[in-house]
Amino acid sequence: MSHDVPHQYADQSLRAQVVEQLQEWLGDRLITTQAVRDQHGKGEDSYGCMPPDAVAMVHSNEEVAQILALCHQHKMPVVPYGTGSSVEGHLMALEGGISIDLSEMDQVLEVNPEDLDCRVQAGVTREALNQALRYEGIFFPIDPGANASIGGMVSTRASGTNAVRYGTMRENVIGLTVVTPDGRIIKTGGRARKSSAGYDLTHLYTGSEGTLGIVTEVQLRLHPIPETIKAATCQFNDLKSAVDTVISVMQCAIPVARIELLNGLQMQACVNYSKLEGFEPKPTLFFEFNGTAASVAEQVTLVEELAASMGGSAFNWAETTEERNALWKARHQAYFAGLAMQPNASVLTTDVCVPVSRLAEAVLYSEQEAINTGLTCPIVGHVGDGNFHVLILFDEASADQQAKAKGLSKGIVAKALKLEGTCTGEHGIGFGKKGYLQQEHGEGVDLMRSLKLALDPHYIMNPGKIFDPVP
Numbered sequence: 001m002s003h004d005v006p007h008q009y010a011d012q013s014l015r016a017q018v019v020e021q022l023q024e025w026l027g028d029r030l031i032t033t034q035a036v037r038d039q040h041g042k043g044e045d046s047y048g049c050m051p052p053d054a055v056a057m058v059h060s061n062e063e064v065a066q067i068l069a070l071c072h073q074h075k076m077p078v079v080p081y082g083t084g085s086s087v088e089g090h091l092m093a094l095e096g097g098i099s100i101d102l103s104e105m106d107q108v109l110e111v112n113p114e115d116l117d118c119r120v121q122a123g124v125t126r127e128a129l130n131q132a133l134r135y136e137g138i139f140f141p142i143d144p145g146a147n148a149s150i151g152g153m154v155s156t157r158a159s160g161t162n163a164v165r166y167g168t169m170r171e172n173v174i175g176l177t178v179v180t181p182d183g184r185i186i187k188t189g190g191r192a193r194k195s196s197a198g199y200d201l202t203h204l205y206t207g208s209e210g211t212l213g214i215v216t217e218v219q220l221r222l223h224p225i226p227e228t229i230k231a232a233t234c235q236f237n238d239l240k241s242a243v244d245t246v247i248s249v250m251q252c253a254i255p256v257a258r259i260e261l262l263n264g265l266q267m268q269a270c271v272n273y274s275k276l277e278g279f280e281p282k283p284t285l286f287f288e289f290n291g292t293a294a295s296v297a298e299q300v301t302l303v304e305e306l307a308a309s310m311g312g313s314a315f316n317w318a319e320t321t322e323e324r325n326a327l328w329k330a331r332h333q334a335y336f337a338g339l340a341m342q343p344n345a346s347v348l349t350t351d352v353c354v355p356v357s358r359l360a361e362a363v364l365y366s367e368q369e370a371i372n373t374g375l376t377c378p379i380v381g382h383v384g385d386g387n388f389h390v391l392i393l394f395d396e397a398s399a400d401q402q403a404k405a406k407g408l409s410k411g412i413v414a415k416a417l418k419l420e421g422t423c424t425g426e427h428g429i430g431f432g433k434k435g436y437l438q439q440e441h442g443e444g445v446d447l448m449r450s451l452k453l454a455l456d457p458h459y460i461m462n463p464g465k466i467f468d469p470v471p
């Protein structure tokens with residue numbers, strides 16, 4: 001778990017002074033108990049826990065600025081924390097330091113239904129935002145499987161099942177308030193639908209994984225709740241037919257709202273975990289159609305024809321809102337359903353994304369390679385975007401299984417890059433995928449290093465993530 005550290009961070013006595021100063025400012029909102037530090041030193045992954053020296057529960061932009069100025073002055077590392085649902089070792093405090101927890105900055109600051117936008121504090125979760133919008137006839141569509149914070153979702157450039165229709169965080173973030181590593185509060189972007197004013201700092205911070213500054217407020221695009229929403233599933237005898245259906249739907253530009261793939265093993269896991277009835281453990285597509293009644297009817301007819309031509313079963317409709325919610329809840333719980341197949345196993349999650357025309361090649365290759373390892377590896381994906389996850393379950397105590405898991409993950413990424421895809425469609429690089437970034441971006445990573453040093457000269461922000469300071 002090594003990474004190059006050319007930076008001299010605060011020594012133990014200076015760290016103690018910083019913690020003491022923060023305690024004076026924050027009182028009992030500065031926490032040093034082992035349990036809370038441990039909780040903040042890991043995400044939902046198997047990379048292990050590296051606890052920070054202390055956890056600061058922050059309440060305002062000014063408070064974050066004051067803390068960062070102090071940490072900058074004393075070269076104290078800082079790791080921002082949303083809800084801890086990231087999966088690539090993003091939150092490990094590799095150099096110790098202060099975990100800045102934004103979960104209590106949880107206010108929806110303004111909603112502008114007439115312009116379809118809103119401004120929220122970074123700690124608002126995606127579910128809380130939609131709860132706040134429920135009487136406005138509008139919604140925020142980005143839905144990672146976890147109830148993540150908006151600040152965390154900005155920072156990993158997250159997406160979810162709706163991205164095929166509504167885009168990812170990249171398309172739905174229009175402005176930010178960011179506290180820079182030296183404690184300045186800056187605003188980026190704005191409420192205008194478009195702007196050509198200068199460098200696009202909003203999208204520099206979107207996806208920066210807490211390595212360039214702390215996002216404290218986010219201006220988001222919202223969408224009208226569609227007049228008609230219909231959801232259905234369709235099962236296939238083989239994986240290729242399911243994936244070929246997806247490719248045809250996307251190539252025909254049918255504007256489906258969601259199109260998700262579960263392979264036979266993942267389907268079996270979801271049937272058991274979410275008590276789904278009436279399904280076989282076969283490759284399955286989950287669909288959702290949004291629009292006017294007429295446009296939904298037209299989309300359904302086209303997609304049913306395409307699926308039938310590939311040998312898909314008759315569509316199984318989720319008729320009521322409750323049935324629809326149960327279906328998507330099962331989809332969102334697919335990760336935990338997969339983990340439940342082998343309790344106590346460690347997990348590596350791949351997240352490759354390829355051009356849709358190459359999807360069949362990538363998915364079929366991955367499933368076959370997974371079978372060859374003998375490990376349990378369910379596959380689930382936001383396939384309309386060309387993005388899918390292989391959940392590789394393995395026994396940490398077995399060197400053989402560990403090597404097979406890592407080899408499989410590596411092979412899947414190598415295949416995706418060969419197909420002109422990316423090693424991560426939505427989870428980010430964090431600690432776990434650093435090795436792949438160089439393969440994907442080559443010299444581009446040097447430019448990223450230059451940007452990092454210009455914006456965070458003491459390298460205090462989430463050190464050891466995305467890339468190492470020295471090639």
Ligand SMILES: Cc1cc2nc3c(=O)[nH]c(=O)nc-3n(C[C@H](O)[C@H](O)[C@H](O)COP(=O)(O)OP(=O)(O)OC[C@H]3O[C@@H](n4cnc5c(N)ncnc54)[C@H](O)[C@@H]3O)c2cc1C
Pocket residue numbers: 043044079080081082083084085086087090091102122143144145146148149150151152153154155156157158159160161209210211213214215216332335336426427462
């Ligand atoms: C069951 C499950 C399903 C998932 N499904 C999806 C999915 O479909 N799509 C998807 O994209 N992801 C998915 N994820 C991953 C995860 O939910 C996302 O990465 C999410 O964006 C993380 O948000 P968070 O609030 O939990 O952030 P955290 O995990 O707390 O932090 C993530 C990263 O962002 C940084 N950070 C957090 N808040 C801020 C801030 N305010 N300012 C600056 N940096 C910050 C942290 O330092 C860290 O590097 C899933 C995870 C799980 C466990």
